[in-house]
Amino acid sequence: MPIINKFIELETNQGINIHNITPQIDAMISSTPIQNGQVLVFSRHTTTALAINEYEERLLTDIKVFLEKIAPESDHYLHNDLHLRKNIPPDEPMNAHSHLMAMILNNSEIIPIVNGKLALGTYQSVLFFELDGPRKRTVFCQISGE
Numbered sequence: 412m413p414i415i416n417k418f419i420e421l422e423t424n425q426g427i428n429i430h431n432i433t434p435q436i437d438a439m440i441s442s443t444p445i446q447n448g449q450v451l452v453f454s455r456h457t458t459t460a461l462a463i464n465e466y467e468e469r470l471l472t473d474i475k476v477f478l479e480k481i482a483p484e485s486d487h488y489l490h491n492d493l494h495l496r497k498n499i500p501p502d503e504p505m506n507a508h509s510h511l512m513a514m515i516l517n518n519s520e521i522i523p524i525v526n527g528k529l530a531l532g533t534y535q536s537v538l539f540f541e542l543d544g545p546r547k548r549t550v551f552c553q554i555s556g557e
Contacts, residue, residue, distance in 0.1 A: 413445065413555065414553060415443050415555070417439045418552065419539075420549055421539065422545070422546075424541070427475045427540070429471050429538050430538065436552060446527045448523075448524045449523050449556060454539065456549075458512075460517060462538045462540065463531070484508045489507070
């Protein structure tokens, strides 16, 4: 069974932003001989996440509001006491809230491939969550099957 590794590169915006990466994953699968199998999509960062959900503008706003309620940026977090931490870079952000948001989401998704296409439902998309932007981000995709 062949295994093909690929990457999606993203430049994200300030704060929480949600990107539909389904088209990039579709293009990757189309560029391979894989017709039936699966794709593992993995976020390589501790302040990002992945989810399968509907990519609809009003829902995206609801999701952002929900995440901000769960871990408000304005709360006090020990991780943000930068002066008490060792060996941190000079540009270290105060981003504990972003780490906490990422913990309640997923850092990977496995999606079946059937007849060379993602087997997603009608309203499903693969969503990448930036929780601490702006940044350059990388999503690892491993396509396997026959």
